[in-house]
Amino acid sequence: MAKSQSVALERKKLMADPVMVTTIVLLITFLALFILYPLAILLVDSFIGNNGLTFDVFKRVLDMPTFRKAITNTLNVGILVGILSTLIGLLFAYVEVYVKVGKGVGGLFKMVSMLPVVSPPFVLSLSVIMLFGKAGLITRFLLGIYDNSVYGFWGIVVVQTLTFFPVCYMMLRGLLKNIDPSLEEAARDMGASRFRVFINVTLPLLLPGLGNAFLVTFIESIADFANPMIIGGSYDTLATTIYLQITGAYDKVGAAAMAVVLLSITLLMFAVQKYYLEAKTAATLTGKASRGRMLIEDRSVTVPLKAMCALAATFVILMYICVPIGALFPTWGYKFTPLTFKWFNLVFTRYHGFVAFRDSFLLSLVSAPITALLSMIISYIVVKKRFSTKGFIEAVSMLAMAVPGTVLGVGYIRGFSGGVFHTGFLQGIYGTALILIIVFVVRSLPTGTRSGISALRQIDKSIEESAYDMGADSFRVFMTVTLPLIKDSFLSGLVTAFVRSITAISAIILLVTPQFLLITVQINEFAEKGAFSVACAFATILILITYSSVLLMNLFIKHFGTSKQIKESLNNG
Amino acid sequence: MGKIKKGVRLEHISKIYKDPKTGKDFYAVKDASLTIEPGSFVTLLGPSGCGKTTTLRMIAGFESPDEGEIYLGDQPINALTPNKRDTAMVFQSYALLPHYNVFDNVAYGLKLRKIQKEELHRRVMDILALVELDGMESRMTHQLSGGQQQRVALARALVIEPSVLLFDEPLSNLDAKLRVSMRTEIRRIQQEVGITAIYVTHDQSEAMAISDDIIIMNKGIITQKGTPQEIYYHPNSEFVADFIGEANFLNGVAVEIKDDFALLQVEGNPIKVAVQAGMEIGREYSLVLRPESGNLIDKGGLPCKVVLSCFMGSYQNYHVLVGKTLVKLTVHNPKNRRIYQEGESCGLAFGPDDIHILL
Numbered sequence: 001m002a003k004s005q006s007v008a009l010e011r012k013k014l015m016a017d018p019v020m021v022t023t024i025v026l027l028i029t030f031l032a033l034f035i036l037y038p039l040a041i042l043l044v045d046s047f048i049g050n051n052g053l054t055f056d057v058f059k060r061v062l063d064m065p066t067f068r069k070a071i072t073n074t075l076n077v078g079i080l081v082g083i084l085s086t087l088i089g090l091l092f093a094y095v096e097v098y099v100k101v102g103k104g105v106g107g108l109f110k111m112v113s114m115l116p117v118v119s120p121p122f123v124l125s126l127s128v129i130m131l132f133g134k135a136g137l138i139t140r141f142l143l144g145i146y147d148n149s150v151y152g153f154w155g156i157v158v159v160q161t162l163t164f165f166p167v168c169y170m171m172l173r174g175l176l177k178n179i180d181p182s183l184e185e186a187a188r189d190m191g192a193s194r195f196r197v198f199i200n201v202t203l204p205l206l207l208p209g210l211g212n213a214f215l216v217t218f219i220e221s222i223a224d225f226a227n228p229m230i231i232g233g234s235y236d237t238l239a240t241t242i243y244l245q246i247t248g249a250y251d252k253v254g255a256a257a258m259a260v261v262l263l264s265i266t267l268l269m270f271a272v273q274k275y276y277l278e279a280k281t282a283a284t285l286t287g288k289a290s291r292g293r294m295l296i297e298d299r300s301v302t303v304p305l306k307a308m309c310a311l312a313a314t315f316v317i318l319m320y321i322c323v324p325i326g327a328l329f330p331t332w333g334y335k336f337t338p339l340t341f342k343w344f345n346l347v348f349t350r351y352h353g354f355v356a357f358r359d360s361f362l363l364s365l366v367s368a369p370i371t372a373l374l375s376m377i378i379s380y381i382v383v384k385k386r387f388s389t390k391g392f393i394e395a396v397s398m399l400a401m402a403v404p405g406t407v408l409g410v411g412y413i414r415g416f417s418g419g420v421f422h423t424g425f426l427q428g429i430y431g432t433a434l435i436l437i438i439v440f441v442v443r444s445l446p447t448g449t450r451s452g453i454s455a456l457r458q459i460d461k462s463i464e465e466s467a468y469d470m471g472a473d474s475f476r477v478f479m480t481v482t483l484p485l486i487k488d489s490f491l492s493g494l495v496t497a498f499v500r501s502i503t504a505i506s507a508i509i510l511l512v513t514p515q516f517l518l519i520t521v522q523i524n525e526f527a528e529k530g531a532f533s534v535a536c537a538f539a540t541i542l543i544l545i546t547y548s549s550v551l552l553m554n555l556f557i558k559h560f561g562t563s564k565q566i567k568e569s570l571n572n573g
Numbered sequence: 574m575g576k577i578k579k580g581v582r583l584e585h586i587s588k589i590y591k592d593p594k595t596g597k598d599f600y601a602v603k604d605a606s607l608t609i610e611p612g613s614f615v616t617l618l619g620p621s622g623c624g625k626t627t628t629l630r631m632i633a634g635f636e637s638p639d640e641g642e643i644y645l646g647d648q649p650i651n652a653l654t655p656n657k658r659d660t661a662m663v664f665q666s667y668a669l670l671p672h673y674n675v676f677d678n679v680a681y682g683l684k685l686r687k688i689q690k691e692e693l694h695r696r697v698m699d700i701l702a703l704v705e706l707d708g709m710e711s712r713m714t715h716q717l718s719g720g721q722q723q724r725v726a727l728a729r730a731l732v733i734e735p736s737v738l739l740f741d742e743p744l745s746n747l748d749a750k751l752r753v754s755m756r757t758e759i760r761r762i763q764q765e766v767g768i769t770a771i772y773v774t775h776d777q778s779e780a781m782a783i784s785d786d787i788i789i790m791n792k793g794i795i796t797q798k799g800t801p802q803e804i805y806y807h808p809n810s811e812f813v814a815d816f817i818g819e820a821n822f823l824n825g826v827a828v829e830i831k832d833d834f835a836l837l838q839v840e841g842n843p844i845k846v847a848v849q850a851g852m853e854i855g856r857e858y859s860l861v862l863r864p865e866s867g868n869l870i871d872k873g874g875l876p877c878k879v880v881l882s883c884f885m886g887s888y889q890n891y892h893v894l895v896g897k898t899l900v901k902l903t904v905h906n907p908k909n910r911r912i913y914q915e916g917e918s919c920g921l922a923f924g925p926d927d928i929h930i931l932l
């Protein structure tokens with residue numbers, strides 16, 4: 001049995017479609033050049049010296065006590081943050097799915113899950129410093145503690161947990177909703193207490209999902225740059241150590257080797273998460289729950305659970321509110337009245353606010369549609385097309401998800417500052433807006449692709465086949481059928497890409513040149529200098545921008561998005 | 574539609590798939606050869622998983638054959654993509670474009686062919702009239718009933734005037750009554766347009782009702798091709814006989830072969846059947862008797878015993894034992910006939926032409 005003829009025919013059919021072939025070639029070039037190559041060059045840099053293969057660089061960096069310390073620091077933070085975020089996420093998810101909650105609490109939950117999406121990554125660090133630091137509102141003025149230090153291990157853990165637990169919450173909520181209530185009711189009928197049911201039935205079903213949530217958070221935590229940078233103090237993590245190795249020690253080769261270490265950890269965890277846990281999660285929880293679940297009304301259970309959630313949620317919201325308010329105080333920590341707009345004024349008059357917002361805004365505005373379109377094309381190819389290199393496209397775009405921004409940044413520095421493979425080729429893009437845009441695109445691509453893939457899987461393949469059969473080529477099918485049908489996913493991908501780009505910092509801070517002022521970099525700088533009021537003013541405006549783009553998107557989808565009936569007919573088809 | 578009609582020819586077509594469970598390759602379609610005459614209505618019929626859809630999708634171009642060549646008219650089309658093939662498919666799920674209304678759905682193929690506005694409008698409206706959907710052109714597709722959606726799918730396929738229309742179980746999502754009226758409709762339109770049609774179904778009465786020719790498939794292999802009558806009265810295998818209608822199988826050994834008849838020994842009794850070329854004395858044959866072809870009589874025939882007798886209104890249903898073989902009979906219009914009761918012994922009678930011998 002040989003499938004050679006069909007393989008040859010499929011190739012011929014593909015070749016008869018020049019737009020498709022060009023797209024695929026361009027796509028592969030893009031992915032190879034801007035995702036694979038920067039990572040490859042890190043390996044080359046750290047393993048190949050003047051006389052061939054060498055471990056000297058690795059030996060050198062591993063001999064640095066600071067680096068060894070950074071590795072343990074990062075892992076310690078990652079593990080604790082992973083556990084805490086998963087637990088808090090589970091609490092929220094459980095309460096939402098199992099407990100009868102009123103509108104108020106429900107709204108609170110929605111807000112909590114939304115806030116981390118629209119806010120820049122280091123907002124929580126700023127507010128923790130302002131609330132609990134030396135001059136903290138709570139520590140100093142409420143409790144009268146004058147020497148509290150939030151910098152270091154616990155600062156990072158608290159801030160990252162609050163930043164990442166909503167992700168766990170949303171993952172686990174989806175899983176809990178899929179548990180068939182009759183499994184638990186059967187156990188209840190046999191006389192098990194609610195706690196026993198949770199331990200014996202719910203938890204085992206949820207275990208792979210919890211592992212999944214833990215690993216996702218763990219990866220996020222060790223890849224996080226902004227929070228450790230601001231609140232880490234002298235407690236360095238891998239991401240900040242790599243950054244300092246480049247900006248402080250000017251040791252790019254050493255940084256490359258460090259980046260390889262960080263990358264190896266995230267890739268390993270990503271592989272476990274992707275290929276082991278995700279499959280297991282899908283296997284234990286198949287299909288949708290057949291019917292509604294009896295919500296818990298027993299007050300001895302609901303009251304404490306709800307109270308814990310409300311407390312946590314209020315705390316989170318308080319932290320976010322702290323930033324805009326902080327920007328209004330005349331002098332943080334000393335003088336609170338009268339409220340003033342002077343910091344906002346300063347932002348625009350002295351600190352080149354307009355330029356910063358213009359640069360950030362324009363660069364993000366350009367990269368968002370590119371990202372959205374690119375991720376839809378990748379999803380289309382991955383879901384609907386069959387050809388041999390498709391696996392490569394899928395794998396590399398998913399790989400980007402596991403690459404920490406700092407690693408990518410170092411890769412770009414090593415990969416493009418001297419041109420491709422230090423030959424001078426493409427050197428021209430280094431330090432330009434183009435490379436910043438490319439970084440934005442690469443950093444947002446995986447999220448967009450993932451949402452595109454799940455949207456496309458909803459569409460019955462015969463709809464596109466019918467268009468193809470009527471005489472449309474792949475390009476027309478994509479433009480006239482696929483894209484209109486996943487318009488919602490496209491629009492939200494557009495905004496997500498925009499928001500992610502305008503709030504990005506980890507990779508971009510390594511690549512930005514003085515000719516561009518980016519908001520996030522400004523916030524980082526002012527926070528480093530201790531000028532928290534200015535940092536808050538910048539951050540407040542940034543939050544306003546991102547929040548209004550999300551609102552705008554929702555409005556847009558409501559009016560111009562795919563109508564409900566069409567969506568329903570897609571799902572039935 | 575003044576186009577030259579084209580037929581379809583499959584020459585030794587095979588398709589290999591990988592079984593997702595075992596990871597082993599298997600033939601979904603194996604060495605299928607067949608010729609479909611221009612303008613004829615041909616049905617691919619067979620049990621689930623026998624490769625009907627795969628065959629149709631290879632003709633449409635969605636799958637590529639692993640062996641053999643497909644011809645449209647005289648042109649080999651293996652390497653052509655679906656959009657370059659002069660075929661149009663009507664899908665089981667209708668596959669209408671949900672973001673377009675009826676008119677735009679039907680006009681889609683014409684717009685791709687850059688047909689001018691007036692002509693496009695005229696042709697769309699003509700086709701909508703043909704499928705009796707005039708007045709509905711501005712409805713969205715989700716505002717239509719299943720039968721109407723199916724008509725839009727048909728109109729959309731017809732309007733581009735393809736050489737061949739392909740149907741993959743187009744009626745299986747409709748209720749039984751609508752299925753019957755729609756199949757008559759499809760047949761009427763096909764005859765009116767004179768187009769070659771290949772129709773996949775696993776409903777044998779549907780196949781009987783609309784086809785010029787039926788192709789029976791089993792496990793990826795074409796087992797028989799013929800008119801509905803040929804398939805029904807002269808099945809070439811037990812599978813076909815059993816799959817189409819009800820069939821009783823009797824075993825008989827040829828004891829005598831004459832010019833116009835043959836004698837076979839069945840359960841110890843000689844019976845007379847029409848002779849078939851290639852029969853040999855001494856060999857055992859499987860004989861097919863349709864339930865409506867046999868009759869019960871008091872004397873003569875094959876001795877048998879009634880084990881079930883059941884009045885069904887328009888017919889009497891019998892199960893009788895001939896030796897150890899169970900034979901099912903339907904005797905029509907039982908009103909003025911003698912009814913045999915369970916336990917009675919009698920004779921099973923049939924004419925020499927009512928028996929079909931499987932060679």
Ligand SMILES: Nc1ncnc2c1ncn2[C@@H]1O[C@H](COP(=O)(O)OP(=O)(O)OP(=O)(O)O)[C@@H](O)[C@H]1O
Pocket residue numbers: 590591592593601619620621622623624625626627628775
């Ligand atoms: N893409 C595929 N990959 C692997 N196996 C496939 C694929 N498509 C079909 N098959 C298998 O090939 C065989 C023939 O499938 P096909 O869809 O042609 O059957 P069918 O005759 O149309 O059946 P039905 O009446 O159920 O629609 C089946 O065993 C099916 O499981």
Ligand SMILES: [Mg+2]
Pocket residue numbers: 625626627
């Ligand atoms: Mg089928």
